Amino acid sequence: MEPKTKYDRQLRIWGEQGQAALEKASICLLNCGPTGSETLKNLVLGGVGSITIVDGSKVELGDLGNNFMVDESSLGQSKAKCVCSFLQELNDAVKAKFIEEYPQALIDTNTSFFSQFTVVVATQLVEESMVKLDRICRQANVMLIFARSYGLTGLVRISVKEHTVIESKPDHFLDDLRLNNPWPELRGFAEAIDLNVQDPVAHKHIPYVVILVKMADEWIKSHGGALPSTREEKREFKELLKARMIAMDEDNYKEAIDASFKVFALRGISSDLQRIINDSCAEVDSSSSNFWVMVAALKEFIANEGGGEVPLEGSIPDMTSSTEHYVNLQKIYQAKSEADFHVIEQRARDILKKIGRDPHSIPKATIKSFCKNARKLKVCRYHLIEDEYNNPSLAELQKYLTDEDYSIAVGFYILLRAVDCCAANFNSFPGQFDGGMDEDISRLKSTAVSLLNDLGCNGLTLTEDLINEMCRFGAAELHAVAAFIGGIASQEVIKLITKQFVPMSGTYIFNGIDHKSQLLTLY
Amino acid sequence: MADAAPPSKSRDLDKLLLRPGNLVGPTFDPGVQLRDDLQEYAKILVVGAGGLGCELLKDLALSGFKNLEVIDMDRIEVTNLNRQFLFRLEDVGKPKAEVAAKRVMERVSGVNIVPHFCRIEDKDIDFYSDFNIIALGLDSIEARSYINAVACSFLEYDSDNNPREETMKPMVDGGTEGFKGHARVIVPGVTPCFECTIWLFPPQVKFPLCTLAETPRNAAHCIEYAHLIKWDEVRSGKAFDPDNADHMKWVYDEAVKRAELFGIPGVTYSLTQGVVKNIIPAIASTNAIISAACALETLKIASAFSKTLSNYLTYNGVEGLHTKVTEFVKDKDCLVCGPGVLIELDTTVTLQEFIDMLEGHPKLLISKASITYHGKNLYMQAPPVLEEMTRSNLNLPLYDLMDKIPKDILHAIGTINKDNKKSSGLRKLRVDFKGIDGITDMDMAGGA
Known part of the structure; x- marks a missing residue:
């Protein structure tokens, strides 16, 4: 068997490079209840380098009802040990180890412990521990993700100072064709093709890129240099295309009409990219990351050789065409893309030299990928959880509380904090034990109200229904909810480690009642 | 002072099943009885033992269900191992359903899982009627369509054409592709069925x-x-x-x-x-998310311990994280979950003539049909043994085969020709024999 065969279905998503990043990663899991165990299961299957499970508890009967990684023979034994041995069964390529200790103890006494990991997955922590751990990981520059299941709610929250993505791989993204702004070679190629060619076979095999470049040019010339911009003009432009058809079955013209919006697209760069090149990190020094060095090179390119544009991506979508035209067109796009890359590469090397780094310290392949993805760059930043808890945006909070789509999610957000206050004050979560439910409900309610007051939301309250439900949950960790939350946490970890796709922002609040879960941005 | 409950495997589930709640389903009746009934009486079928099916079996086994069955025709391949966590390298080549059932039973004591290593079409309709809920972990539109038609075939309508609740066979359905997926709840007669919203699955684009x-x-x-x-x-x-x-x-x-x-x-x-092979990329995390949502909804349908998803959840983790709930509506003219296609017949029509008629029916277009009547095989195209046993019925009048009941429901299973594509399908037919019902007689006479 080829060693990679078992990863075939995921290699088709994140490629060899993504897989290599996973295989280098070391992951620390805090608490291995179902939420933690399920998170780790998905990562072990994917082939991460190593896992370290930290949990000080012993397996109890109740654990057998919600955690697949323990069984009857585990009763009374270290939970971390049992979960670890089951996970090892799933993939022998993963180095699996466990530490029988309560995460709380490590957080309080051994802060340097966490610096050895790529990612820390912290599950089922209460607020106080989350805040402490967050500071530790931020200091050590270790990626951190919180995951918590609580009855029919829960949360997932990433905490990383900065996460930059080159390969964000969006599903739908406008092709980089430069139809309304062709460079000389593309213009020359289009000019050499006669749209009025008599041969009907040749006529219906002119690629739509050529049709649109020529028609856009024609339009611009007759409209004082302007592109079609009003609805009426756009319609007129499409009519002009239609008028050029000499038969009903000309797919290339149909494609040209469908793709005409690509002609109308504005020239230049998007506001998202503008924000990135204007970021203060684009002023690089010796401590800058490779990403920001390349952004600095990109910024120079846009202002100079690019004439306001990024380096050309270089690929074209499939379109009706003769093979010859298509292959030649592909070569023209690739050549321009290659030329742009060389300019950026030179600029990046110059910048590296200037800031006192080895000019060749960024691999060619990385710069190439950066150029291809220049329009899709992403920068994700996460503030400390402490800042969000102490000083949330009042405006956002009030907006969520009064918005029907968000009210349950933000209610759970507040209540997840309130149950931790209760646990800190009364040594148990509301409804954790049978009996005393009424008292727990009133305690939770007054805690939630005072929390809202502390946050400045005087007068706003949560519904009785939601408070009652939260008490009913009684800190239960349902397997299906844990598997859902763990699934999301593992997917986010994969995005963080592979540096592909875009990780979630804000705090994800799970709403298991009607599945109207939400991402809350509160700081 | 609050008391700690005695140790129980149901420690966490009990909180939700035994305590009254405010945001729950209308029929929620919390208590030990509910928990015990779920264990004893609820029977769930998991269709597919692949990426979703493995997760579903685990999730359901840990959600209070004890009677599960699983059906899958495939054998384990090496490329399954990155997500189908119940399988090991040494299992390659073995039937998925059997290994999956065995592994879950080994780990979760008290759960019984019956595996079926066969095609979904190999089981007769009665097999499917036995389950309270059907959970689908499939990767093909055709298979979903088939199970959907089977589940909808149980649905009966009363004389006012309102669906009868006790005949509804709920389904939960999940699907994933890369970082994206969906989970939905189908209650035939209440929510749209798979066929009502078939447009959600655009046909695969083929190259000219x-x-x-x-x-x-x-x-x-x-x-x-x-x-x-x-x-x-x-x-x-x-x-x-x-x-x-x-x-x-x-x-x-x-x-x-x-x-x-x-x-x-x-x-x-x-x-x-x-x-x-038209390979769809697949990863463990997305399967876990979607299956968990399906299992949670299965538990809600069975226990009403919380409100249910209404009725379609999409998940997209490509750029950030997006989930969305859409409430789709039923197609009231749906051939599959509607009251059934009305066919008026003379009492003299033989079964053979009836089968031939179905092939030419403009709405049905069902060929090589096997016909069942309340679970009884009137004619079966396959297997050969059954074909031989039922062949003699072909020349008998359908009216006699249906015990001379003037109006009733029949099921036809055969090949459905739709948009130049053939697939297995099941259709519910409302047969109405002309000249039996007195009123119809008079109408006929008056109109003629």
């Missing part, structure tokens, strides 16, 4: 043959040329088998030659497999 033959432009065109055209030209008579490594290698080599001829880059063995 003339592109493959004359103007290939990319690697996929070269691969499909080798697979669909060259294979038949050179190896005519021999069926192409995508699971045969020699066949795949042959297609790859031919695709490479074609690509070289036209100056097209990018043909690789991996891409060849992807194009020919």
Whole structure:
């Protein structure tokens, strides 16, 4: 068997490079209840380098009802040990180890412990521990993700100072064709093709890129240099295309009409990219990351050789065409893309030299990928959880509380904090034990109200229904909810480690009642 | 002072099943009885033991259910191991349903899982009627369509054409592709069925043959040329088998030659497999998310311990994290979950004539139909044993075979020809014999 065969279905998503990043990663899991165990299961299957499970508890009967990684023979034994041995069964390529200790103890006494990991997955922590751990990981520059299941709610929250993505791989993204702004070679190629060619076979095999470049040019010339911009003009432009058809079955013209919006697209760069090149990190020094060095090179390119544009991506979508035209067109796009890359590469090397780094310290392949993805760059930043808890945006909070789509999610957000206050004050979560439910409900309610007051939301309250439900949950960790939350946490970890796709922002609040879960941005 | 409950495996679930709640389903009746009934009486079928099915079995086994069955016709492959966590390298080649059932039973004591290593069409309809809820972990539209039609076939309507609640067979359905997925709840007669919203699954785009033959432009065109055209030209008579490594290698080599001829880059063995087998990329995390949502909804349908998803959840983790709930509406003219297609017949029509009639019916277009009547096989096209046993019915009047009941429901299972595509399907038919019902008689007389 080829060693990679078992990863075939995921290699088709994140490629060899993504897989290599996973295989280098070391992951620390805090608490291995179902939420933690399920998170780790998905990562072990994917082939991460190593896992370290930290949990000080012993397996109890109740654990057998919600955690697949323990069984009857585990009763009374270290939970971390049992979960670890089951996970090892799933993939022998993963180095699996466990530490029988309560995460709380490590957080309080051994802060340097966490610096050895790529990612820390912290599950089922209460607020106080989350805040402490967050500071530790931020200091050590270790990626951190919180995951918590609580009855029919829960949360997932990433905490990383900065996460930059080159390969964000969006599903739908406008092709980089430069139809309304062709460079000389593309213009020359289009000019050499006669749209009025008599041969009907040749006529219906002119690629739509050529049709649109020529028609856009024609339009611009007759409209004082302007592109079609009003609805009426756009319609007129499409009519002009239609008028050029000499038969009903000309797919290339149909494609040209469908793709005409690509002609109308504005020239230049998007506001998202503008924000990135204007970021203060684009002023690089010796401590800058490779990403920001390349952004600095990109910024120079846009202002100079690019004439306001990024380096050309270089690929074209499939379109009706003769093979010859298509292959030649592909070569023209690739050549321009290659030329742009060389300019950026030179600029990046110059910048590296200037800031006192080895000019060749960024691999060619990385710069190439950066150029291809220049329009899709992403920068994700996460503030400390402490800042969000102490000083949330009042405006956002009030907006969520009064918005029907968000009210349950933000209610759970507040209540997840309130149950931790209760646990800190009364040594148990509301409804954790049978009996005393009424008292727990009133305690939770007054805690939630005072929390809202502390946050400045005087007068706003949560519904009785939601408070009652939260008490009913009684800190239960349902397997299906844990598997859902763990699934999301593992997917986010994969995005963080592979540096592909875009990780979630804000705090994800799970709403298991009607599945109207939400991402809350509160700081 | 609050008391700690005695140790129980149901520690966490009990909080939700035993305590009254405020945001719950209308029939929620919390208590020990509910928990025990779920364990004792609820019977769930999991269709598919792949990426979703493995997760579903685990999730359901840990959600208070004790009677599960699983059906899957596939055997374990190496490429399953990155997500189908119940399988190990040494299981490759074994039936998925059997290994999955065994593994879950080993780990979760008290759960009973019956595996069925066969095609979904191999089971008669009665098999499916036995379950309270059907959970679907499938990767094909055809299979979903089939199970949906089976579940909807149980639905009966009263004389006012309102669906009868006790005949509803709920389904939960999940699907994933890469970082994206969906989970939905189907309650026939209440929510849209799979067929009502079939447009959610656009048909797969195929390359025009003339592109493959004359103007290939990319690697996929070269691969499909080798697979669909060259294979038949050179190896005519021999069926192409995508699971045969020699066949795949042959297609790859031919695709490479074609690509070289036209100056097209990018043909690789991996891409060849992807194009020919139409491989959908799949990862553990997405399957876990979608299955968990399905299992949670299954528990809600069975216990009403919380409100249910209404009725379609989409998940997208490509750019950030997006979930969305959409409430789709029923197609009131749906052939599958509606009251059934009305067919008026003379009492003299034989079963054979009836079957022939179905083939030419403009709405049904169902050929080679097998016919069942309240679970009784009137005529079966296969297997041969059953065909022989039921053959003598063909020449009998359908009216007699239906015990001379003037109006009733029949089920036809056969090949459905839709948009030039054939698939297995089941249709519910409302048969109404002319001249039996007195009122119809008078109407006929008056109108004639």
